[in-house]
Amino acid sequence: MLDHPVQFFLGLILLCGLLGWRIQARLVRRRLHLRLPAWRWFLQGLAEFLTFLILLVVVLDSTRFVGINFCLDLWADQTWCNRPAEGPNSPD
Numbered sequence: 001m002l003d004h005p006v007q008f009f010l011g012l013i014l015l016c017g018l019l020g021w022r023i024q025a026r027l028v029r030r031r032l033h034l035r036l037p038a039w040r041w042f043l044q045g046l047a048e049f050l051t052f053l054i055l056l057v058v059v060l061d062s063t064r065f066v067g068i069n070f071c072l073d074l075w076a077d078q079t080w081c082n083r084p085a086e087g088p089n090s091p092d
Contacts, residue, residue: 004062011059018051 002008029035036044060066071081 001064002062003064008059008062011055011062015052015055015059018048018055022048 057068061068067083069081069083071079073079
């Protein structure tokens with residue numbers, strides 16, 4: 001089931017920490033009757049959403065059921081991938 005259990009549990013702990021931090025920050029702002037400016041609310045929400053997506057990819061990638069391969073084309077003829085490419089369309 002789990003190919004990388006340490007990665008899975010670390011990702012879950014960080015996801016729970018993000019959720020706990022988010023709930024605590026909302027409760028504090030509500031208790032103190034504070035509101036964020038619109039630009040800060042948007043940027044903070046965007047940062048939290050991207051963090052959530054990255055942590056979700058980390059958790060899902062550690063299981064046997066999902067294999068996610070990220071490739072970066074840095075410049076011509078230079079590609080970095082987190083896993084070796086497989087299949088007929090591999091660049092090698």
